[in-house]
Amino acid sequence: MKVLNVHDLKAEDSLLLTFDGAFDPHAEPGSELDPFFQALELYADGWMPDVVEGKRRRKYSRAAISKALEEKRHERGTSIGLYRTTWPALDMWPRLGYPPLSPKFTTLIEVRPLSFFSETEHCRKFVELVRAWACRYPVSYAKAHSTDDAQLTDSPNFGRDDETRRRDGFDKVYEVFWLNVFGPKLVETVGRERMLATPAWRVEELPNGSVLLVTWPTVADFASKEARLAQARAHAHLRPDLDFDALLRSLHERGAMLAPVEPRFHPDLAPLLSRVVDRAASHERQRRIAELNAWQPPEPEEWRPAGSALPPDVDDPERSLEYYSTLAEHLVALLHSQAPSVLEATPESLTDADFYFWREEFPTSRLREAIDEHAVPAIGAYLGEVLVRNLGGRWIPRQKLEEAQVLVGNRVWLPFVRARNYMRSRQSLLDYSLTWLYRVAERHRG
Numbered sequence: 234m235k236v237l238n239v240h241d242l243k244a245e246d247s248l249l250l251t252f253d254g255a256f257d258p259h260a261e262p263g264s265e266l267d268p269f270f271q272a273l274e275l276y277a278d279g280w281m282p283d284v285v286e287g288k289r290r291r292k293y294s295r296a297a298i299s300k301a302l303e304e305k306r307h308e309r310g311t312s313i314g315l316y317r318t319t320w321p322a323l324d325m326w327p328r329l330g331y332p333p334l335s336p337k338f339t340t341l342i343e344v345r346p347l348s349f350f351s352e353t354e355h356c357r358k359f360v361e362l363v364r365a366w367a368c369r370y371p372v373s374y375a376k377a378h379s380t381d382d383a384q385l386t387d388s389p390n391f392g393r394d395d396e397t398r399r400r401d402g403f404d405k406v407y408e409v410f411w412l413n414v415f416g417p418k419l420v421e422t423v424g425r426e427r428m429l430a431t432p433a434w435r436v437e438e439l440p441n442g443s444v445l446l447v448t449w450p451t452v453a454d455f456a457s458k459e460a461r462l463a464q465a466r467a468h469a470h471l472r473p474d475l476d477f478d479a480l481l482r483s484l485h486e487r488g489a490m491l492a493p494v495e496p497r498f499h500p501d502l503a504p505l506l507s508r509v510v511d512r513a514a515s516h517e518r519q520r521r522i523a524e525l526n527a528w529q530p531p532e533p534e535e536w537r538p539a540g541s542a543l544p545p546d547v548d549d550p551e552r553s554l555e556y557y558s559t560l561a562e563h564l565v566a567l568l569h570s571q572a573p574s575v576l577e578a579t580p581e582s583l584t585d586a587d588f589y590f591w592r593e594e595f596p597t598s599r600l601r602e603a604i605d606e607h608a609v610p611a612i613g614a615y616l617g618e619v620l621v622r623n624l625g626g627r628w629i630p631r632q633k634l635e636e637a638q639v640l641v642g643n644r645v646w647l648p649f650v651r652a653r654n655y656m657r658s659r660q661s662l663l664d665y666s667l668t669w670l671y672r673v674a675e676r677h678r679g
Contacts, residue, residue, distance in 0.1 A: 234290045237322035239345045244515040246491075247322075247345035248452060250363065250377040250412075251389070254370025258336040262302045262311055262329055268369045269327065269340075270298065276362035278355050280321050280344050286314035309334060321349045338370050347379055351453040360412060360435065364445055367414045371441045374403035374419060378410035379455050381516035385487045409468040411452040411460075417442035423471055433467045456488035494522040499529060501672040502663075504581075508588045509663070530669045535647040535654065542638055542645040545630050553630035557637070560614035563607065578619050580675075583667040586615070590655075591662045604656050610634055612656070613649030616667050620646060623671075624678050642678035646670065 239247060256265050274281065283293045287301025293315070301313040312328035322345045330337040350356050363377060376383075390398045391407040406415075406423060420428050420442065428444050429436060435447040448467050449460040465481040498506040506525045513521040547553045561578075564586070568575045572585035590596075596604065613634065620626040620639045629638040629645060635653070638645040648670075655665040 234284055234292075234318070236284050236290070236316035236318055237320065238316075239322045239324045239343050242322055242345060244511060244513060244518055245345065246347040246379050246381045246515055247343050248347050248350050248359075248377060249380040249383060250340070250342040250375070252340045252342075252363070252366060252370075252372060252375040252414075254338045254366065254372045254375075256329065256336060256338040256370055258329075258331050262306070263299045265329070265338075266298075266302070266327065269338075269366060270295065272362055272365035272369075276358040276365070278358040280317065280323055280349065280355075282315035282323055282325055283318055284316040286316065290316075321345060340366075342377075343380065347453050349453075351451060353450050356451045360445075360447055363412060363414065364437070364439070367443055367445065368439050368441060371416065371443065372414050373416040375414040376410040377412035377452070379452065381491055382455060382487055383410065384514070384516040385490060406468065406471045409446070409448060409464055409471065411448055411455055411464075413446045414439075415444045415446065420444050428471065431467050431470050433463065456491060461485060461488060491516065491519060494519045494526070496522050497526045502530060502666065502669060505584050505587050505663075505666065505668055509591060512592060528663075530666065531664055533646075533651070533665075533670045533673050535651040535670065536644045536674075537638075537647075539640060539643045539645055542629055542640065543631060543636055546632050547630045550630050553637075554628055557614045557617060557628060557630070560610050561618045564611040564615040567608075567611065575615070578615070578622050580619065580623060580668070580671050583616070583619055583671055586612075587662060587666045587668050591659060594659050596656050596658050596661065605653075609652045609656055610649065612667070613637075613652035616651060616670065617646075617648035619667075619671060620648065620674060624675055626674075641674050644674070644677050646674055 285291050285293050285297040285301050287304035291297035291300065298313065302311050305311050305313055308331070310328060310330040312326060315323065315325035315327070317323040324343040325340065327340045328338070330339065344350070350359065359377065363375065367375060386408050388408065389403070393401070403419065404422070405419070415423070415428065428446075429438060431446055433446050433448050434450055435445065437445045439445060446467065448463045449455070454460055455464075461481065461484040465477060465484055468480050469475055469477040496503070496507065496510070510518060510521050510525065565575050568586060568589055572582070572589050574582040574585045595608070599608070617626070617628060617637070617639045620641055621628060624641045626639040626641040626646075629640055631637045634649040635647065637649055638647060651665060651667070651670055655661055655667065
C-alpha cells in the first residue's frame, strides 16, 4: 500500500502541529486513545488518514489501530503511523510514553501543502480538533503553524541549548504561532486575566484551565500584512517586556525570507542548479535560489592554447587510450545505478554526475585517500571521454595523468586537473563542475 510521504514530495510549506499531553498510563492504550480518534474522525476535514502503520500497513479502521498499537507495544510505550494515499499528504505519529519516563501522549501532524488550509472551514475544523484533544489530554504547550516559518524561529529551542530546552520546556512565551494552547502553569505565569484579554481572532479558556489562542482565521496566509500584525499584537500583549515594533519587524523579515524568488540561473548550469535547489529544505529554498541567481561559475582554468600543448611522451599511445577508457568505466560502475545516463557518456550525463556527487557530499563523505587514488582518475578520464565522443576531441596522452590533454578546437583541456579541483569540497563541485567545463569547451571548439 503506497502512501504519500511528505519527505519525498516537492519541498514546500506544510502545516505542523506538535502536541504533548498527559494521559492515564494504567488504562488500555485503545480505550485511552478512543477520544483522540473520535475527534480526528469528526474534524479531519479533507485530510483524514486512510492508512495505519504498525509493523505493516493496513487500511484505516479502529481494528487496524488496535492491532498496530499492540504490534508496536514495548516496555516504555507504543506508537503508530497514520498516512494518506491521496493529496494532501499526511504524516501523523501518535505515541504513548510510559514510566520510568513521564507518562506522555505525543502526536505530531504534518499536512502538506500548507495551501490546503487556505479555506476558513478547513482551519476552523482543525482548531476544533486541537481544542477537543487539549480538553481531553492536558498540555503544557501545543502549537500549529507553518512549518517553514516555525523553522525560522528555532522552535522548540528558541536559542537555547537542548539541555536547557528539555529542562525548562515552554516556560515563557517565546513565540506566538497561528494556533497555541497554553497550559495552566504558563497561563498563571503570564496572568490569566492578561492572557484572556489577548487581542486575537479566538481566545478561549478550556475546562482544565488551559487557554486556546488562535491569532488569525486561516493559517495559509500567515505571512500577510494583516496576519503578521495580529501575531505581533498578541505576542507583545503576552510579553509586555518586548517591543511591538521590533516584533513586527522580525515577523516581516521572516516573511521576506520565505517570499518566492524567481530562478534566474546561469543558463548552462540551470539544469544542475534547479536540482540543487530542489534538495534545499523548504524554509531555505528561496534564499538558496537568490544565492544561486547571484552566483557565477569561475571561468575554467584547466586548459592551454593548442599551440602550447605538451607532446605525447608515452611509448604506446593506444595502450594509454585503453587505460583512460578503463578508468572512465570505473566511474560508470560507481554511478550507473544512481545515474544511469553515465552509460551514454553525454553532456547530460555530466550533469547527472555533478548532481550525484553534490547530493552525496562526496568530497567530505569519503576518505580523502580513496578520492585522490580512485575517484579523481575515474572522473578525469570520464570527462575526457565525453569531450572526445561529443566534441570530436582527441586525447594527447602523457605519462603523468595530470598532464594528459584532450584537444578540442584551438584549446587543449586538462580533465584530470579539473577532476582534482572538482573534488576539493562540496562547493567546488559547483565551481568546477564537469558540466561547466564541457559547455565552455563546446563554445571554443570552432
